[in-house]
Structure formats: C-alpha cells, structure tokens
Amino acid sequence: MMIKAKGVHNEWHHWWVAASGFIILLIEGGIRPMLVVYFSSFQEDLNWSKSTFSTIIAVINMASLLSGPLAAALYQIFDARLSISAGALITASGFTFASLSSSIVVVIVISVAIGVGCGVIRTAIVSVQCEYFVKNRDFVMALIFIGPGIGQFLAARILNHLNNLLSWRASWRIIALIFLCSAPLVFPIKRRIKKGEHNQMAQFLGVQILKVPEFLTHLTAVFLAASLCISYYLFEIPVMVERGIDRDTAASVFSSQGIASIVGRIATTLLIRSDRMHLGGLILLSYIVAQFSIFSAVYCTNVPHFLTHNILSGFGIGMYSVSLTPFLLSISGPEQLPAAFGYTNLINGVAGFVAMFIGKLADRFGVLLAFGVASKLGALSIVSCIITVGIIMWNDRKQRMHQPVATQEASESV
Incomplete structure (x- = not known):
C-alpha cells in the first residue's frame, strides 16, 4: 500500500510539473507576441515612429529565438529550476528598467535582455517535461503548447485594457510582476537528466x-x-x-x-x-x-x-x-x-x-x-x-x- 501511495504521489507531482509548464508557456508565449498593443502609447509618450517601436518588438522576439542554443546550454549546465528562475528575473528586470527609460538605445539593449530571458524560460520548461513523463510524453509536450495559444487570446485583451487604463510604463511593471510568477511555479521541478560521460x-x-x-x-x-x-x-x-x-x-x-x-x-x-x-x-x-x-x-x-x-x-x-x-x-x-x-x-x-x-x-x-x-x-x-x-x-x-x-x-x- 505504501508503494502504491508513493506511485500516486509521484504521478500527481509529474502532472503538477506539466501544469506549471502550461502556465509558464501561457505567460511567456502569450505576453511577448502581444506587446504590439503598446504602439500608440509609445508614440504619444515618447513621440517614437512606427519603425522605431517595431524595432523594439522585433528585437525582443528575435532575441528570444536567436538565444536558443544559449538557452539550451544553460539548461545543460544548470537545472530547469535555476534556468527558469534566472530567465524570469532577467525578463522582469528588463520590463522594469525599460519602463524607467526614454532612450531608444537603452530600451533596445534592454529588449535584447527581455528576449533572452524569454528564450531561457521557454527552452527550459519545455525540455524538463521529458524527465517526468515517458508513457504520456508526446501528449504532455503537445498539451503544454496549448498554453501560448490561450495566452495570446487573453493577453491581447488584458494588455489592451491595461494600456487604456494605465500608462505603458505602469503596465510594463505589471508585466514584470507577472513574469516573476514563473519563479515559484518551478518549485516542484527537482531533477534533471544526468549528463553523459562523453x-x-x-x-x-x-x-x-x-x-x-x-x-x-x-x-x-x-x-x-x-x-x-x-x-x-x-x-x-x-x-x-x-x-x-x-x-x-x-x-x-x-x-x-x-x-x-x-x-x-x-x-x-x-x-x-x-x-x-x-x-x-x-x-x-x-x-x-x-x-x-x-x-x-x-x-x-x-x-x-x-x-x-x-x-x-x-x-x-x-x-x-x-x-x-x-x-x-x-x-x-x-x-x-x-x-x-x-x-x-x-x-x-x-x-x-x-x-x-x-x-x-x-x-x-x-x-x-x-x-x-x-x-x-x-x-x-x-x-x-x-x-x-x-x-x-x-x-x-x-x-x-x-x-x-x-x-x-x-x-x-x-
């Protein structure tokens, strides 16, 4: 009976990890593509052109993708918990510091950090799912990627509401707090695949x-x-x-x-x-x-x-x-x-x-x-x-x- 209870506990723990992955991808994959809603606010507050704002958004999205090998290397060196926590901290800090600046150059540099942080979060939370699932591995991998789709649907409405209600600076600080929520979500992740000897x-x-x-x-x-x-x-x-x-x-x-x-x-x-x-x-x-x-x-x-x-x-x-x-x-x-x-x-x-x-x-x-x-x-x-x-x-x-x-x-x- 003790063995059976332990197995049930482990199974629930694994699905907890999957649920954390779903929510983290909902946050990262939902917010990042929907930052385009802030165009009018940037234009009114900073008098930036459409091309300048588009550059900021492009830098964030491209940095999140181009940092893929770096994110994979960090996952290999550190565990998923540390990688995701570091990525969340970098991303949240980026949104906070960007909200305090009016310099195009500074915001572009910060945008690189935001993108890299998002890339680290995404790579680690996806990769770690393999360590907890064998029988349902493909299903879980597919399931957590419903999160970004729902996230984009929700973020388009929530961010637009925040943009109308608050200044873009205050709104980006709220986004920083949302990304920080990724850190406690990785609490159940306690192990990782061991490195090979070769x-x-x-x-x-x-x-x-x-x-x-x-x-x-x-x-x-x-x-x-x-x-x-x-x-x-x-x-x-x-x-x-x-x-x-x-x-x-x-x-x-x-x-x-x-x-x-x-x-x-x-x-x-x-x-x-x-x-x-x-x-x-x-x-x-x-x-x-x-x-x-x-x-x-x-x-x-x-x-x-x-x-x-x-x-x-x-x-x-x-x-x-x-x-x-x-x-x-x-x-x-x-x-x-x-x-x-x-x-x-x-x-x-x-x-x-x-x-x-x-x-x-x-x-x-x-x-x-x-x-x-x-x-x-x-x-x-x-x-x-x-x-x-x-x-x-x-x-x-x-x-x-x-x-x-x-x-x-x-x-x-x-």
Whole structure:
C-alpha cells in the first residue's frame, strides 16, 4: 500500500510539473507576441515612429529565438529550476528598467535582455517535461503548447485594457510582476537528466544533433516556413487593405486566426493522445495546411476569402506549434531535446532577417509581389518537410527489418 501511495504521489507531482509548464508557456508565449498593443502609447509618450517601436518588438522576439542554443546550454549546465528562475528575473528586470527609460538605445539593449530571458524560460520548461513523463510524453509536450495559444487570446485583451487604463510604463511593471510568477511555479521541478560521460564540450554546445540528417533537413524546412509565417504576420493586414478592405475590418478578419490556432492546438493534442498518426505524418500535415493556407492570400479578393484563409492558416499554425516538440523529441531523444529545440528557435530567428528582406521588396514593388516571393519559400518548406519525413520513415523501416534478427540472435545466445 505504501508503494502504491508513493506511485500516486509521484504521478500527481509529474502532472503538477506539466501544469506549471502550461502556465509558464501561457505567460511567456502569450505576453511577448502581444506587446504590439503598446504602439500608440509609445508614440504619444515618447513621440517614437512606427519603425522605431517595431524595432523594439522585433528585437525582443528575435532575441528570444536567436538565444536558443544559449538557452539550451544553460539548461545543460544548470537545472530547469535555476534556468527558469534566472530567465524570469532577467525578463522582469528588463520590463522594469525599460519602463524607467526614454532612450531608444537603452530600451533596445534592454529588449535584447527581455528576449533572452524569454528564450531561457521557454527552452527550459519545455525540455524538463521529458524527465517526468515517458508513457504520456508526446501528449504532455503537445498539451503544454496549448498554453501560448490561450495566452495570446487573453493577453491581447488584458494588455489592451491595461494600456487604456494605465500608462505603458505602469503596465510594463505589471508585466514584470507577472513574469516573476514563473519563479515559484518551478518549485516542484527537482531533477534533471544526468549528463553523459562523453565529450562534455560537444554536449554543452549540442552539436551532436547537427550530425543527424533528418534534423538538418528539418532546419531547412523550418527556415523556409518561418520566412513565410513571419511575412504573413507582417503583411496580412496590408494585403487586405490593398484589396480594398478597410483596416478595421481587416484587423477583425486577421484576429480569427488566433481562435483557429487554439482549436488547431487542441485538436492536434487529442490526435497525438490517440496515437493513431505517425508524428512525421502529423508534422507534414501541419506544414501542408499552414503553408498552403498562408500563401493562398495572394488569390484572395474579398472578406469571405480572407476569413477562410485566416481560419485555415491559424488552424495549421496551431497544429505545427503543438506537434513540433514531440516531433523533435522523436528525432533527438530526451537528452538532445534542449539542443534540438534551441537550434530550431535559432533558425526561426534567422528567418526574421529574410522577412526584413521581403519587407524591402514590399516597399519597392508592392505588398502582393513581396508576399508572392514569400509564398514560394513556403512551398519549398513543404518539399523539405517531405524529405525529412521520408528519411525518418526509411530509418524506421530499417529498424523494423533488423529488429527480428536482433531478437533471434539474442534468443540463440541464451
């Protein structure tokens, strides 16, 4: 009876860790993308241009992605509790100090720290889930990524209310307090995977995962897909305006992708739970739905077209967000997951520079032509994903072919 009670206690402890991960990702993944609501407040208080404010937001988001390998290394050196607590403290301090400054240079430097703190939090809380779950690992990995979808839905409304009620400075101090809540949430996390004995420097840098062919083709697919997705977020409303739709209606239509993303996350989580579909097939399906839906914008001409396009795009993006980490886990294994997740985030950040180039094309040749160029990158990402899944399927087939031989040899040796 004592053993059974201990097992139940451990199981509840594991789900407590998963719940903490859900809430932490809800905070980080909800607030960071929704900081755009403060544009008018920055403009009124500091007289900053739209491009200056956009630079601040871009720096925060790109730093959170480009810091992926660093965040993975910190997770390898320290445990998840220390990494997340440090990330929360850095992020909260960044929002606090930014609220006290009026200097563009100072705020940009602080924005780098905010982004790095967010990246450290995200990488550590995702990676540590493997240590607590084996049987339900893929399901839990998918489940916690519903958090950012719900977080963005809530943050868009809460931050907008705070922005209308208070100054942006006071509002950012409240955001700092919210991020500090991540520190006590990591209290139940008490262990981590032990380091391997081989090549500590290679493990620190996570370079072993870069020797896996399917991971390299995955990074190629991520780079191409992210280039289109970032362009989608940047140019979707301008494309609708160029088609003759007023800006308020365009913003309302665009918001439909947020709701669809939550539905896509929940549906994909349930599909992973059912274990009826190979993770490679699931990630490929998410690419097809998201990328085809996104670049269909160039063929949309009216509100119903754009509404359908945004709903399908949001659903596909939600599918991808949830299926990515279980897919990475199937490629890398638990020990290499932090590095795999970190390098994937790094490539997402690098894709931001491509989106900047697409933006230059939009300024020179028009939004529709620029979006058309980005759409070709999305099509190539599907091809790269097909190659990745093909390699995985081939490796699985070879393992199944050799497994009976290995079993027979083992029985003969006994």
